[in-house]
Amino acid sequence: MSLFAEILVSFFLVVSGIFGIVGSFGLIKLKETMQRLHAPTKATTLGVGGVLIASMLYFLLIKGSFSFHELMITLFLFLTAPLTALFIAKSYMQGNIRPEDVPETGGRHGWSLYEDAPTDQGGS
Amino acid sequence: MITIALIFAFACYGIGLLLTLWRITNGPDPADRILALDTMVINVIALLILYGIWHGTAVYYEASMLVAMVGFVSTVAYCRFVLRGDIIE
Numbered sequence: 001m002s003l004f005a006e007i008l009v010s011f012f013l014v015v016s017g018i019f020g021i022v023g024s025f026g027l028i029k030l031k032e033t034m035q036r037l038h039a040p041t042k043a044t045t046l047g048v049g050g051v052l053i054a055s056m057l058y059f060l061l062i063k064g065s066f067s068f069h070e071l072m073i074t075l076f077l078f079l080t081a082p083l084t085a086l087f088i089a090k091s092y093m094q095g096n097i098r099p100e101d102v103p104e105t106g107g108r109h110g111w112s113l114y115e116d117a118p119t120d121q122g123g124s
Numbered sequence: 125m126i127t128i129a130l131i132f133a134f135a136c137y138g139i140g141l142l143l144t145l146w147r148i149t150n151g152p153d154p155a156d157r158i159l160a161l162d163t164m165v166i167n168v169i170a171l172l173i174l175y176g177i178w179h180g181t182a183v184y185y186e187a188s189m190l191v192a193m194v195g196f197v198s199t200v201a202y203c204r205f206v207l208r209g210d211i212i213e
Contacts, residue, residue, distance in 0.1 A: 010129035013174075017129075017136035020170055024140030024163060027147045033155050040163045043140070043170075051133070051170045055177050058126070069185035073169070073192060080196040084162050087203035092155035094207055113207075
């Protein structure tokens with residue numbers, strides 16, 4: 001039981017370390033800024049997730065105490081990672097991509113980056 | 125065995141921290157630097173949890189939770205500043 005727990009925790013630690021270094025190495029390997037947005041999702045999803053699973057298993061199987069703080073950190077990171085990616089993409093588009101180059105939205109209003117917010121309050 | 129795996133994970137995330145530092149100093153666009161800061165926060169969270177496993181205490185979860193919240197808020201604030209020139213309008 002103890003050897004099995006050690007192998008399990010070590011496996012998750014090694015996998016998370018590999019994914020973490022891949023996520024950070026992609027930041028200097030990839031060419032364009034919009035390509036570099038892919039890299040932190042690897043470090044967030046599988047790197048930190050693997051570390052948190054290893055921590056939960058370590059405290060559950062070896063120390064004998066269960067804590068759910070790790071689940072809170074996982075939930076918070078998974079909720080905030082898409083938001084940060086969206087904001088970084090918007091701040092890149094504002095400085096480097098002209099309004100003529102983006103495709104049409106197909107709706108009544110254009111992209112929110114290049115057009116003011118709609119002022120009519122009727123629909124709601 | 126856990127000790128060797130912990131040292132391996134520490135080395136991976138430490139090298140990752142140095143790579144994000146390189147991107148912060150050499151980023152051609154402000155978006156690159158903000159992205160590298162966000163990745164650096166993620167690496168620091170992983171390092172704090174690894175340090176908690178190393179010492180066998182559950183004290184460092186609160187620290188990593190605080191780092192996650194402050195990192196998210198600072199990333200959004202930087203992006204708001206680049207987008208609108210102001211953080212709170």
